[in-house]
Amino acid sequence: MEFISDWLLEYEMNPTVVKYLSTIIMIFFIAIICIIANFITKKIVIRIISHIVKKSKYQWDNMLLDRKVFHRVSHIVPAIIIYNFSTTFDYFKYWIEKGAIAYLIIVGLMIINSLLNAMIDIYQTYEISKTRPIKGYVQVVKIIVITLGIIMIIANLMGESPLILLSGIGALSAVLMLVFKDSLLGLVAGIQLSSNDMVRVGDWIQMPKYGADGDVIDISLNTVQVQNWDKTITMIPSYALISDSFINWRGMQASGGRRIKRSLFIDTNSITFCTEEMVERFKNIHHLTDYMTKREQEIDEYNTKNEINRSNPVNGRALTNIGVFRAYVGNYLQKHSGINQEMTLMVRQLAPTENGLPLEIYAFSNDIRWAIYESVQADIFDHLFAVAPEFGLRLFQNPSGNDLRTVMNESKTEIERGH
Structure with missing residues (x-):
């Protein structure tokens, strides 16, 4: 500053003008130095660092680069230059120094924030991050660091020790708890979710x-x-x-099977004993050949042993179309390529309802993907809906408008024939 003032006085300028003009020139000089330093840091140093990082075999340094940690560090250089030149301004030295320190603290907070974000990215590359997420904990650290940074900035501008401001936080604890209520609840919840592996x-x-x-x-x-x-x-x-x-x-996804639990509603009026013709026809069904032979032999032996009079079908044991159909469905599922044979598989009757007798399929697909699971389930029930009439069974459904119209037309036809 003195060199600039002496240089201007050589031109016999007014001392007051020299004072202000030298200050302006000094400000421009400092600004040019800051711009040059920032240019060198960003365009040369950062590029060299980026080149080294990209050539490195490690991944963590790439994440530091992506989070712009090195770019944030480059902002420290201009602040240091301004701080060192503050002594040239007698009247504004105090505020320049305080402003430069405040700026350095803010840049430091930005660097820490970027480092913490990079730390999350690095941690997420490991398998443990799926079971033990740390994002919530890192956010707590961010809140603490930012709070301390704000306290340091205020203490710096006031010219007081940060400990004085920290001593007054006890009186504000109730207010802080109210402001950070969700964060505190989230922290406790995050610890419980992580420690108990709930999600x-x-x-x-x-x-x-x-x-x-x-x-x-x-x-x-x-x-x-x-x-x-x-x-x-x-x-x-x-x-x-x-x-x-x-x-x-998660339990379903880890098990390797997805549950199928759906019922066919059988019209109870269609349930009946099997006739000899039906038995012979069922023997020709691929999934029932062995079952029909074995069951027919067991029933004949039982009835013979107990001298059952089979002139009345009510006496003794006999096959029913619903029982044979249930056996068919079970055997069909055991041979189905989309069913997990290592998990529970059964075909059971539930309590009859006003909609008929529910015949429930309880099994697990061997693929947990939604689209494939739905395809397997639809394939099974497409087949069962189509094959049920082959066993003399009717599936129940509430009458539609078309059903009522058909009944009315049939009644009208019968009436016309009667006339």
């Missing part, structure tokens, strides 16, 4: 209260993001997964 990224969960039905794509401090099957995103508060109930389908 992971990638799990399929259902939570009707929040309209969530899909895959968990992110677990953070305050929210759990669920991508529903219609590709919408549902945000669930983390603590809601602790306080409310939800369904996690």
Whole structure:
């Protein structure tokens, strides 16, 4: 500053003008130095670092580069230059130094934030991140660091020790707890979710209260993001997964089988004993040949042993079309390529209802993918709906308008014939 002032005074300029003009020139000089330093840092140093990182065989340094950690560090250089030149401005030295320090603290917070984000990215490359997410904990660290940074900035501008401001936080604890209530609840929930392994990224969960039905794509401090099957995103508060109930389908996904639990409703009026003609016809069905031979032999032996009079079909034991059909369905499922034979498989009757007799299929597909599961299930019931009449069984369904119209037309025809 003195050199510039002496140089201007050589031109016999007014001392007051020299004072202001030298200050302006000095400001421009400092600005040019900052621009040059920033240019060298970003265009040369950062490019060299980027080249080295991209050539490296490690992945973690690429994530530091993607999160712009090195770019944030480059902002420190201009702040240091301004701080060192603050002594040239007598009247503004104090505020320049305070401003430069505040800027350095802000840049430091930005660097720490980028480092923490990069740390999350690096952690997510490991398999353990699916079972032990740390995003919530990192967000807590961010809150603490930012809070301390704000306190340091305020203490720096006030010219006081940060410890003085920290001592007053106790009086504000109630206010802080109110402000950060969701974050505190989320932190506790995150610890419980992680320690109890209740939910992971990638799990399929259902939570009707929040309209969530899909895959968990992110677990953070305050929210759990669920991508529903219609590709919408549902945000669930983390603590809601602790306080409310939800369904996690991870067990099904890990088991390798997806449950099929659906019923055919049989019209009870179509259930009857098998005639000899029906028995002979059923023997020619591929899935029933061995069953019919074995059952017929067992029944004949029982009836003969107990001297049952078979002139009346009510006496003794006899095959029924519903029993044979149930055996057929069981054998059909055992031979089906889409059914997991290592898991529970049964065909059972449920309690009769006003809609008929429910014949329930309880089995597991051997592929948990939704589209394939639905295809296997549809394939099974397509076949069963089509084959049921071959056993003399009628499937129940409520009468439609077409059914009523057919009955009315038949009645009208009979009446006309009667006349």
